[in-house]
Amino acid sequence: MKEKAVELFKEALQKLREANDELCRPEEDVVTSLVCSNSHAAIESYLKGFLMLHAIIPRDDETIAGLYEQCKAINSLFEQVHLSGFECNAHKDESRFGNKSSKFSRCFDIADSLDTFLRREKIIA
Numbered sequence: 432m433k434e435k436a437v438e439l440f441k442e443a444l445q446k447l448r449e450a451n452d453e454l455c456r457p458e459e460d461v462v463t464s465l466v467c468s469n470s471h472a473a474i475e476s477y478l479k480g481f482l483m484l485h486a487i488i489p490r491d492d493e494t495i496a497g498l499y500e501q502c503k504a505i506n507s508l509f510e511q512v513h514l515s516g517f518e519c520n521a522h523k524d525e526s527r528f529g530n531k532s533s534k535f536s537r538c539f540d541i542a543d544s545l546d547t548f549l550r551r552e553k554i555i556a
Contacts, residue, residue, distance in 0.1 A: 432483045439480035440555050446473035447546055450539045470538035471495070477545040478502055481554065508552065512544045 450469035453461055478498035479489050485505050489498055496514065503509040549555045 432486055432488070436480040436483035439476045439483065440549075443473040443476035443480065443542075444546065446470070446476065447539075447542050450542065454536055454539055466536065467538050470542040473542040474538070474545060477542070477549060481505070481549070484554065506552075509548070512541070512548050514541055 446469045450466050450473065453465045453469070474495055475498065478495065478501075481502050482489050482498065482505075487501065487505075489501070493501075499509065499512075499514055546555075
């Protein structure tokens with residue numbers, strides 16, 4: 432299971448980079464659905480990877496909140512990563528003309544916080 436966890440962490444980092452690249456574009460060019468979907472995928476992969484490191488196979492249909500609760504049950508320090516404001520819906524058809532990219536960067540901030548937390552705890556390198 433450790434190999435699968437490492438694979439999930441690599442996928443998460445790639446998705447985090449893709450979301451960051453999108454956020455670095457001029458605001459009028461940012462495709463918010465890409466930021467959200469990539470950030471969501473990164474968060475999910477980081478949480479699933481952590482669970483797999485601890486011999487827990489998450490269900491395919493598990494929510495981010497459910498994964499997060501399982502991670503907190505293993506390591507209470509996960510409470511340092513706040514999921515509040517995680518309202519990103521990658522499947523929602525949003526008009527990019529009426530939305531500010533900062534509203535959608537919260538998903539990215541959560542993914543980045545997870546990455547930072549896992550590195551600080553020496554779970555990933």
